[in-house]
Amino acid sequence: MLNFKRNDLCLEDVKLSSLAEKFQTALYVYSKKQLLENFRSYKDACGKETLICFACKTNSNAAILKLLANEGAGADTTSGGEIFRCLSAGFSPSKIVYAGVGKTAEEIEYALKNKIFMFNVESFEELAAIDKIAAKLKTKTRFAFRVNPDVDPSTHSYIKTGKKGTKFGIPIEDAVNAYLNAKKYKNVEALGIHSHIGSQILDIKPFKEAALKIKKTISEIEKNGLRIEYINCGGGLGIAYQKSQKAPLPSKLFSEIFNVFKGENRKFIFEPGRSIAANAGHLLCKVIYRKKSGGKSFLITDAAMNDLIRPTLYEAYHDIIPVKKSAAKKVKSDIVGPICESGDFLGKDRMLPVLAQGEYLLITCAGAYGAAMSSQYNSRPMLAEVLVDGASAKLIRKRNSYKDLLFNEM
Numbered sequence: 362m363l364n365f366k367r368n369d370l371c372l373e374d375v376k377l378s379s380l381a382e383k384f385q386t387a388l389y390v391y392s393k394k395q396l397l398e399n400f401r402s403y404k405d406a407c408g409k410e411t412l413i414c415f416a417c418k419t420n421s422n423a424a425i426l427k428l429l430a431n432e433g434a435g436a437d438t439t440s441g442g443e444i445f446r447c448l449s450a451g452f453s454p455s456k457i458v459y460a461g462v463g464k465t466a467e468e469i470e471y472a473l474k475n476k477i478f479m480f481n482v483e484s485f486e487e488l489a490a491i492d493k494i495a496a497k498l499k500t501k502t503r504f505a506f507r508v509n510p511d512v513d514p515s516t517h518s519y520i521k522t523g524k525k526g527t528k529f530g531i532p533i534e535d536a537v538n539a540y541l542n543a544k545k546y547k548n549v550e551a552l553g554i555h556s557h558i559g560s561q562i563l564d565i566k567p568f569k570e571a572a573l574k575i576k577k578t579i580s581e582i583e584k585n586g587l588r589i590e591y592i593n594c595g596g597g598l599g600i601a602y603q604k605s606q607k608a609p610l611p612s613k614l615f616s617e618i619f620n621v622f623k624g625e626n627r628k629f630i631f632e633p634g635r636s637i638a639a640n641a642g643h644l645l646c647k648v649i650y651r652k653k654s655g656g657k658s659f660l661i662t663d664a665a666m667n668d669l670i671r672p673t674l675y676e677a678y679h680d681i682i683p684v685k686k687s688a689a690k691k692v693k694s695d696i697v698g699p700i701c702e703s704g705d706f707l708g709k710d711r712m713l714p715v716l717a718q719g720e721y722l723l724i725t726c727a728g729a730y731g732a733a734m735s736s737q738y739n740s741r742p743m744l745a746e747v748l749v750d751g752a753s754a755k756l757i758r759k760r761n762s763y764k765d766l767l768f769n770e771m
């Protein structure tokens with residue numbers, strides 16, 4: 362939805378420079394059209410029996426969640442707080458699934474009282490805890506064990522989750538015993554099996570590899586008289602952060618996975634996050650100062666690692682583009698924030714036209730794991746967020762004030 366009108370970079374029909382002037386920088390900007398298009402590319406290709414649960418940890422802004430809830434999305438949550446946000450945004454509890462290795466008793470109780478659809482259980486002790494709390498509340502619930510299928514997608518090590526030796530799920534070789542042992546709990550019903558192998562995966566093969574292992578495990582579980590109705594394939598599909606990358610379409614993921622389970626009469630859940638939110642959002646910022654040091658050129662912006670931590674945390678690449686087309690000669694620059702950390706950078710060694718102080722830059726594809734992961738480190742108030750819809754732009758989160766920095770402190 363990014364496009365140039367003459368020399369001005371626009372999101373849908375709105376000039377980014379006008380957003381910067383109206384709402385101040387740094388600023389998160391989202392395209393409603395892109396967000397809905399991304400969700401519909403899942404929804405329209407998956408068939409009736411499949412539930413698409415948006416992984417709301419990628420972007421949990423209330424307005425964004427509401428748009429997806431209205432489209433009929435389910436939600437993949439990872440904390441009591443996320444369940445609260447999703448219920449507030451209008452998601453049906455019957456479409457909420459809940460994963461996470463460290464669900465507390467309070468979170469489990471909250472999820473049970475709100476009658477979420479299913480727990481994605483990551484350890485045997487967790488299942489015992491859910492059963493006990495459900496008994497106390499005189500209720501029953503449904504669960505899937507999250508299994509770790511030991512596949513190795515080629516992605517950053519911090520976002521690999523389905524490889525042996527990570528903290529996630531239970532080893533797939535223990536799955537049959539886990540399901541059999543679970544029969545002793547009377548307040549939890551085994552309804553599905555879950556796996557989520559990692560994030561920013563651009564190759565379908567590891568998904569298929571995991572599905573094949575899960576198929577084999579299910580057949581062993583079902584030999585013992587249990588029925589696994591739902592297969593939850595997790596999220597993880599990547600996006601093209603760079604022009605050299607190509608992301609597979611959801612329809613391709615579906616066809617590969619459905620093919621593995623052909624003729625088995627299963628229901629499916631998918632939990633996409635990044636592939637729905639990432640390219641729908643961008644971080645707009647301003648060049649404050651320029652300087653040269655040690656043979657390098659620096660552009661110092663009013664956005665920093667507290668606003669977008671992905672470059673710092675995962676050495677993630679975000680394309681950075683000036684919002685005015687320029688014929689000026691290009692120089693190699695590091696784009697950095699004002700924070701007192703050498704890790705505070707947004708891009709390194711980027712060829713950008715020579716920019717003046719006060720010019721705006723767009724850090725692209727920051728809609729997932731952007732605002733949601735931001736902090737107020739260095740007492741930098743949380744940013745505002747704006748949703749663009751055609752030619753209109755609406756504030757969907759106010760910028761925090763200095764006073765907000767003291768919120769709850771005593």
Ligand SMILES: *Cc1c(COP(=O)(O)O)cnc(C)c1O
Pocket residue numbers: 416418419437439460557559560561595596597598632633634635636729
């Ligand atoms: C983070 C997460 C997802 C979403 O992953 P993406 O790579 O953003 O699609 C899905 N399921 C679980 C359990 C997760 O933890």
